[in-house]
Amino acid sequence: MTTTxxxxxxxxxxxxxxxxxxVPFGRLLRVELRKLVDTRAGFWxxxxxxxxxxxxxxxxxxxxxxxxxxxxxxVGATATPQSILLPVLGILAVTAEWSQRTGLVTFTLEPxxxxxxxxxxxxxxxxxxxxxLVALGVAALGNLAGSLLMDGxxxxxxxxxxxxxxxxxxxxxxxxxxxxxxxxxxxAAAIVLYYVVPIAWTALFSMVGALxxxxxxxxxxxxxxxxxxxxxxxxxxxAHIAVTATIWVVVPFVLGLVRLLxxxxxxx
Amino acid sequence: MITVEExxxxxxxxxxxxxxxxxxxxxxxTGFLGPNGAGKSTTMRMMTGLxxxxxxxxxxxxxxxxxxxxxxxxxxxxxDASAQHNGRTGREVLRLGATxxxxxxRRVDDMLETVGLSGSEGDRxxxxxxLGMRQRLGIAHALLGDPPVLILDEPANGLDxxxxxxxxxxxxxxxxxGGTVLLxxxxxxxxxxxxxxxxxxxxxxxxxxxxxxxxxxxxxxVVRALDPVALARCLDAAGYSYDALPGDAFVVDATAEQIxxxxxxRGVIVTELRSxxxxxxxxxxxxxxxxxSREKVSA
Numbered sequence: 173m174t175t176t177x178x179x180x181x182x183x184x185x186x187x188x189x190x191x192x193x194x195v196p197f198g199r200l201l202r203v204e205l206r207k208l209v210d211t212r213a214g215f216w217x218x219x220x221x222x223x224x225x226x227x228x229x230x231x232x233x234x235x236x237x238x239x240x241x242x243x244x245x246x247v248g249a250t251a252t253p254q255s256i257l258l259p260v261l262g263i264l265a266v267t268a269e270w271s272q273r274t275g276l277v278t279f280t281l282e283p284x285x286x287x288x289x290x291x292x293x294x295x296x297x298x299x300x301x302x303x304x305l306v307a308l309g310v311a312a313l314g315n316l317a318g319s320l321l322m323d324g325x326x327x328x329x330x331x332x333x334x335x336x337x338x339x340x341x342x343x344x345x346x347x348x349x350x351x352x353x354x355x356x357x358x359x360a361a362a363i364v365l366y367y368v369v370p371i372a373w374t375a376l377f378s379m380v381g382a383l384x385x386x387x388x389x390x391x392x393x394x395x396x397x398x399x400x401x402x403x404x405x406x407x408x409x410x411a412h413i414a415v416t417a418t419i420w421v422v423v424p425f426v427l428g429l430v431r432l433l434x435x436x437x438x439x440x
Numbered sequence: 441m442i443t444v445e446e447x448x449x450x451x452x453x454x455x456x457x458x459x460x461x462x463x464x465x466x467x468x469x470t471g472f473l474g475p476n477g478a479g480k481s482t483t484m485r486m487m488t489g490l491x492x493x494x495x496x497x498x499x500x501x502x503x504x505x506x507x508x509x510x511x512x513x514x515x516x517x518x519x520d521a522s523a524q525h526n527g528r529t530g531r532e533v534l535r536l537g538a539t540x541x542x543x544x545x546r547r548v549d550d551m552l553e554t555v556g557l558s559g560s561e562g563d564r565x566x567x568x569x570x571l572g573m574r575q576r577l578g579i580a581h582a583l584l585g586d587p588p589v590l591i592l593d594e595p596a597n598g599l600d601x602x603x604x605x606x607x608x609x610x611x612x613x614x615x616x617x618g619g620t621v622l623l624x625x626x627x628x629x630x631x632x633x634x635x636x637x638x639x640x641x642x643x644x645x646x647x648x649x650x651x652x653x654x655x656x657x658x659x660x661x662v663v664r665a666l667d668p669v670a671l672a673r674c675l676d677a678a679g680y681s682y683d684a685l686p687g688d689a690f691v692v693d694a695t696a697e698q699i700x701x702x703x704x705x706r707g708v709i710v711t712e713l714r715s716x717x718x719x720x721x722x723x724x725x726x727x728x729x730x731x732x733s734r735e736k737v738s739a
Contacts, residue, residue, distance in 0.1 A: 188501045189588075194509040195540055203539045210536075211527035273523035276490065277533075277581065280517045281540045283489045283506040437490035439481070439520035 195282055200291035208265060208299055217260060218299070224253045225307050229314035233322060241324025244334060246311035248403050251338060254307055258342055259349030262296045263362045266353030266432070271360075275437045285433050293350055300346040304339055333404045341399045344413075348392075348421045354428025357435070370420070388412040392420040441466050441620055442487070442589060446496035449482050457482050458644040459496065464622045464637070466588070469615045471635030471652075472624040473725065479644040480624040481519065484593050488517050500589055512541040515589040516582030521574040521597070526567030530557055530577045533566060534584060541585045551580040556606070571598025579607065590614065592623040596630050608634045628725045640725065656715060663699050664689040664712035671708050678702035691716050 208214045232249040233241070266289075269275035282288050319326025349366055356362040370393055377387040377394065387394040388408075395412040398405055405413065442464040449457040457479040464470035474480050485491035487498045489505040500508060500515050508514045524533055534548040552562040555576040566574065575598050582590055590611070596604050611634055615621050625631045632638075638655055640648035648655065660682075665671035668688040675682050675692060680702070682692040689712065692699055696713050703710050 188503055188508055188514050192510050192513045195542070199540055199542060203536050206536065206539070210532050211525055213527060268525060272525040273520065274525050276519050276523040277517075277537065279490060280488050280519075281512045281537060283508075283511060434492070436485070436492070438485065439523050 195287075197287065197291065200282060200287060201294055204265070204288075204291045204295035205298065207268075208261065208295060211268075213264060213268075214261075217257065217264070218303075221254060221257045221261075221303055222306060224257065225250050225303075225310050228253055229310050233314055233318055233324075236324075238318075238322060238324050241315065241318035241322060242327040242329070243311060243315040244327075244330045244403050246314040246318070247308060247330070247334070247338060248400065249314075250307040250311055251341065251400060254303060254342055255345050258300050258303055259345040259352075259366060260363060261299060262346040262349030262351075263353040263366060264359060265292050265296045266350060266428075267357060267359040267362055270357040273439055276439055279437050286429075289354070289429060289432055293347070296346050296350055297343060300343055301339070304342050308335070308338075331404070337399050337403070337405045340405070340413075341396055344392075344396070344417060344421060347425065351421055351425035351428050354432045355424050356428075357431070389415050390419065392416040441502065442470075442498070442500050442591070442622055443502075444483070444487060444496075444498040447483060447486050447493050447498055448495040449479075449486060449491065450494040456644050457486070457493075460641065460644070460646055461496075462639045462646060462649050464620050466620045467615055467618050468636040469611055469621040469623065469631075469634050470637045470639060471631035472622055472639050472641065473628060473631060474624075474626060474641035476626050478626075478641045480626075480641060481593055483641070484519060484591055484622075484624065488515075488519070488591060490519075510541060510585075512537065512585040512587065514585075514587050515591060516585065516587045518575075518578040518582045518590075518592045518595055520593065521571065521578035521595075524566045524574065524577070527565060529563050529565055530569065530573075530580075531562040533577060534562075534581060537581050537584050543584065547584060551584055554583065554610075555580040572600055572603050575599050576603070579610070588618070589620045590622065592621070594624055594626070596625060596627075604630070628722055657695075659716040660691045660693050661696050661699055662689055662691050662712065662714050662716050663703075663710060665703065666709045666711060670706065671703065671710070674702045674706050674708055675699070677706075 209218060228249045229246055232246060236245065269278055278288060279285060315324070315326060315328065318324030349362075352362045352366045353359075356365060370391075374391055374393045377383045377391045383390075389395075389412060395409070395416040398409045444463070445461050447457055447460045448455065460479070460483055462470075472480055472483075482491060486493045486496075487500070487505060497504065499505075505511060505515070511517075528536075531548060531552060534551060535545070538545065538548050549558075549562075552558050557573065557576055557580065561573065566577065569577065575595055579592070579595060582592065596607060599607060611621050611623065615636070623631060623635075632652065635652055637651050638648065639646060650658075662685065663671065664687070668690075671690065672682075675690065675694075678694070678698070678701075680692050680694040680698065682690045685691055694702075696715070700710065700713060
């Protein structure tokens with residue numbers, strides 16, 4: 173091996189600079205949060221979640237009977253659109269690294285893919301929590317408007333359990349989207365399968381009578397339905413959620429994480 | 441300093457990188473040369489921890505890539521200039537990198553300035569960039585953490601002649617300050633001007649690994665005479681092996697001095713005598729990387 177005869181101007185670094193520390197988790201989290209909003213897709217998704225939340229509250233204000241205009245019902249109205257859109261946030265947070273090929277940069281700046289995955293999960297969960305807080309706030313404004321303008325019931329009655337289950341419901345969706353994103357690593361495939369598979373599955377259980385009893389144990393939509401019907405989970409509901417979430421969230425999450433940790437990051 | 445030892449990547453029965461070993465030294469530019477599909481990018485992905493190797497290992501500054509703390513501060517990597525989110529601006533791409541590496545915001549502006557993407561160009565979305573602008577952005581990203589090592593895969597792709605000239609100057613300066621540069625290309629003339637050392641890969645196997653000066657010497661000397669037959673006799677008599685080139689010239693496996701001496705003995709008038717350099721290296725490159733050439737050529 174030949175060495176150059178040209179004398180270097182400074183002693184070349186033979187070892188990594190000991191003054192440089194590992195990337196702290198906080199910086200990874202900041203970057204992943206920023207990546208959720210600094211693209212058009214991310215920005216409009218979050219904007220859409222906010223606007224649709226406001227829109228359903230306004231619509232509910234006008235279409236619901238006066239005695240239905242309670243805080244709990246306003247909160248319930250926001251649950252459906254948020255539960256549809258928030259998982260997309262979880263999906264895109266992972267799949268963009270592959271479909272936009274930014275993983276080449278992300279995983280060279282932080283070679284620990286586990287740390288990147290944890291930072292991404294923390295980022296989408298934080299944004300999910302924020303979206304739910306916004307929904308609770310918008311619902312409060314709706315209830316206020318309902319009692320002032322529409323002569324609504326205006327009841328503020330709600331229990332801690334209602335709010336807790338509202339968070340559980342939405343975070344379950346975000347994490348499930350995240351898991352599907354890791355597992356499929358393609359925005360289109362993950363979004364399509366995320367919506368189509370559960371619908372087909374639910375249809376199967378509702379058409380085949382013999383399966384009806386098993387539905388709450390195997391179908392996530394059936395298991396979480398009480399959150400929409402009763403605004404809370406009770407007794408058996410938790411067992412149903414534990415089992416169905418294992419099938420639809422935990423298993424895809426574990427398989428997806430294994431795939432994320434092992435897959436070759438390529439450019440094309 | 442980059443060290444690659446016996447790196448191997450197998451996909452099923454196909455071995456796309458086969459026991460590749462080489463070093464890139466500080467203070468020099470190492471050209472990683474080979475035709476498309478020879479295994480350059482796969483080797484570089486294994487060096488940067490993106491592709492798990494089937495066998496072998498590699499280190500940067502003596503440490504495996506995955507164990508470098510805050511790798512962006514130690515090695516600047518550009519593997520594919522097009523692998524950026526089209527919806528982000530150039531400035532935003534660098535800002536994300538600067539945040540991970542823990543660099544001040546000012547560094548982003550400085551780097552945009554350095555690569556000629558200052559002002560409004562930095563605020564355009566990458567989706568609207570030409571390939572040349574993406575390469576400049578990728579080089580800015582690689583330089584962001586002020587690393588002592590650079591790994592660049594086909595960085596000249598899409599750059600215009602002025603851009604290539606600019607990049608050469610930039611990398612030359614970087615190496616002259618003691619930095620280690622590894623850059624790949626499938627075009628010999630693109631890197632023969634800048635590289636001090638050449639590693640040539642063909643079909644996943646290293647076929648040449650030598651300083652450019654040695655490879656040029658190995659390429660031989662071109663000689664032309666008024667009487668080619670007489671010249672050929674001189675070369676035969678001196679025992680130098682040679683090949684005929686078009687136009688009654690020969691490429692000879694000897695130095696210019698040796699050939700001049702041999703010609704002078706018999707009074708043969710030589711009209712051209714020069715190192716085969718460019719053209720010879722091109723032939724060598726084609727020959728080394730030809731489909732049927734798998735043996736290692738000692739240069």
